[in-house]
Amino acid sequence: xxxxxxxxxxxxxxxxxxxxxxxxxxxxxxxxxxxxxxxxxxxxxxxxxxxxxxxxxxxxxxxxxxxxxxxxxxxxxxxxxxxxxxxxxxxxxxxxxxxxxxxxxxxxxxxxxxxxxxxxxxxxxxxxxxxxxxxxxxxxxxxxxxxxxxxxxxxxxxxxxxxxxxxxxxxxxxxxxxxxxxxxxxxxxxxxxxxxxxxxxxxxxxxxxxxxxxxxxxxxxxxxxxxxxxxxxxxxxxxxxxxxxxxxxxxxxxxxxxxxxxxxxxxxxxxxxxxxxxxxxxxxxxxxxxxxxxxxxxxxxxxxxxxxxxxxxxxxxxxxxxxxxxxxxxxxxxxxxxxxxxxxxxxxxxxxxxxxxxxxxxxxxxxxxxxxxxxxxxxxxxxxxxxxxxxxxxxxxxxxxxxxxxxxxxxxxxxxxxxxxxxxxxxxxxxxxxxxxxxxxxxxxxxxxxxxxxxxxxxxxxxxxxxxxxxxxxxxxxxxxxxxxxxxxxxxxxx
Amino acid sequence: xxxxxxxxxxxxxxxxxxxxxxxxxxxxxxxxxxxxxxxxxxxxxxxxxxxxxxxxxxxxxxxxxxxxxxxxxxxxxxxxxxxxxxxxxxxxxxxxxxxxxxxxxxxxxxxxxxxxxxxxxxxxx
Numbered sequence: 001x002x003x004x005x006x007x008x009x010x011x012x013x014x015x016x017x018x019x020x021x022x023x024x025x026x027x028x029x030x031x032x033x034x035x036x037x038x039x040x041x042x043x044x045x046x047x048x049x050x051x052x053x054x055x056x057x058x059x060x061x062x063x064x065x066x067x068x069x070x071x072x073x074x075x076x077x078x079x080x081x082x083x084x085x086x087x088x089x090x091x092x093x094x095x096x097x098x099x100x101x102x103x104x105x106x107x108x109x110x111x112x113x114x115x116x117x118x119x120x121x122x123x124x125x126x127x128x129x130x131x132x133x134x135x136x137x138x139x140x141x142x143x144x145x146x147x148x149x150x151x152x153x154x155x156x157x158x159x160x161x162x163x164x165x166x167x168x169x170x171x172x173x174x175x176x177x178x179x180x181x182x183x184x185x186x187x188x189x190x191x192x193x194x195x196x197x198x199x200x201x202x203x204x205x206x207x208x209x210x211x212x213x214x215x216x217x218x219x220x221x222x223x224x225x226x227x228x229x230x231x232x233x234x235x236x237x238x239x240x241x242x243x244x245x246x247x248x249x250x251x252x253x254x255x256x257x258x259x260x261x262x263x264x265x266x267x268x269x270x271x272x273x274x275x276x277x278x279x280x281x282x283x284x285x286x287x288x289x290x291x292x293x294x295x296x297x298x299x300x301x302x303x304x305x306x307x308x309x310x311x312x313x314x315x316x317x318x319x320x321x322x323x324x325x326x327x328x329x330x331x332x333x334x335x336x337x338x339x340x341x342x343x344x345x346x347x348x349x350x351x352x353x354x355x356x357x358x359x360x361x362x363x364x365x366x367x368x369x370x371x372x373x374x375x376x377x378x379x380x381x382x383x384x385x386x387x388x389x390x391x392x393x394x395x396x397x398x399x400x401x402x403x404x405x406x407x408x409x410x411x412x413x414x415x416x417x418x419x420x421x422x423x424x425x426x427x428x429x430x431x432x433x434x435x436x437x438x439x440x441x442x443x444x445x446x447x448x449x450x451x452x453x454x455x456x457x458x459x460x461x462x463x464x465x466x467x468x469x470x471x472x473x474x475x476x477x478x479x480x481x482x483x484x485x486x487x488x489x490x491x492x493x494x495x
Numbered sequence: 496x497x498x499x500x501x502x503x504x505x506x507x508x509x510x511x512x513x514x515x516x517x518x519x520x521x522x523x524x525x526x527x528x529x530x531x532x533x534x535x536x537x538x539x540x541x542x543x544x545x546x547x548x549x550x551x552x553x554x555x556x557x558x559x560x561x562x563x564x565x566x567x568x569x570x571x572x573x574x575x576x577x578x579x580x581x582x583x584x585x586x587x588x589x590x591x592x593x594x595x596x597x598x599x600x601x602x603x604x605x606x607x608x609x610x611x612x613x614x615x616x617x618x619x620x
Contacts, residue, residue, distance in 0.1 A: 280583040280584060281583075283583035283602045283603055284510060284513065284583055284602060285512075286602075286603045287513060287583075287602045287603035287604065288510070288512040288513055288516060290603050290605075290606065291513070291516030291517065291520060291606065292516050294520065294606040295516060295519050295520060295523070298523060323603055
């Protein structure tokens, strides 16, 4: 029972039935999570529910009499306009369109807008619009589309992504990653040991060590390794990844990709095989040339014309150069194929250095090669290959200092290692190239330097040889001033 | 020491230019040289006309110098003859030694090197 202003009791139902209906409807509208807007035939707002405050951040008064289209995202305006125009032609009908509305703070949210043309209805006389917030649904659909795109990209490019959570050693793989390892869908165990088990036994130790090291120190991973598929086939994979830290700055997860490089490796192999075969083919004619040159020399031993001897000298020098080039080509192709054989014997490095300096000085008239050495010093390794390295360094020093007249060679040792330096006063090496010159085929891009003959492999070869002897090869240089190449090698241990 | 007769060297190589320069080279060095383009001659060797040293290319067309070496070493009549195998493949050294070759040379070989090895092997026998 209700009471009126006079305190008299009044029956609820009869007096307030119209009121209560209206209050009920008002409550429905005002407390709805949708925004309800009435617009006139010109698209101007004549009523807007207070839920606009909670959803978009405006006070209803801000939008009264304003065109509703001003709330709509610029990219959606033409679509909404079109729906509105269509609706005007069809009294009593509804249209639905998805569009974005602008929040007070400038952000946009997605809404499903349903609009009904009740202009002709005398009680309403407006277009009734409900805006239902579908932002969450849209975001989730976007996320799904992005995820699908992510998977499709991986399939198309044959790249498989992975994520390794370091503490706990769990790994998650994308579908394509499993394919790269030849595993049936969903069969990957999901932990580090499961990955380790796929590795080829010969590569396992190295690959695991590399990966763990990057995980511990942070940074980027770029490594290659073989994996054995369940069907027995062997494939080469490359792993590229980055380590991300947690809030304490500790390495937490490694995220990256695997790609199959088996075909690339096969191609490289074919190339190296070809270089190998070509070098061998070259050796037989060179053998003939050397033989005939020798015979010519002995036949012409007593020849009075000094130029004949000069020409024969030049011929022999060029043949030696040719032999060396072919040798380098061959060695290089063998390194790539992992087949470069090394001897392990006692080598007197001091004696070897003296011999090489003598050999080079004998054919060099433009420079004086000054050697500062002292006593015998012994290392273990391949005398011929070490000699090759020293020969490369000293002849490079001469080659790259055409305007100078000296090359300084120095050898010294302490209890543990021997140090050799070869110093020239030539064109020098720019800072940017200092490490790259040791790369296979790399030639410093300075246009001046490309006029110097050479294949760009002697430093790569030399470094590989020195590394095989557990030594180091590096350079100090100033562009325009000259370079000093350093070699360090461990002494033969006295055992 | 004076030698009663010149040593005879048998050279087998299918490359005629290599054969010719080796012939001149060894001739100049004081050896009697017999040459052949294939290993067939080895099957025709007689006791009276055995060479004192055999110089053999590892890769002959259609024949394997290693197999020929094995055959020579396995045969009583020829087992004592020093055999030098040469090849463009330095890695073939192991194979050559396994087959029984007394020495191996990688092409292109130094002229002094080959003469020295021949002299050494002939000196020992």
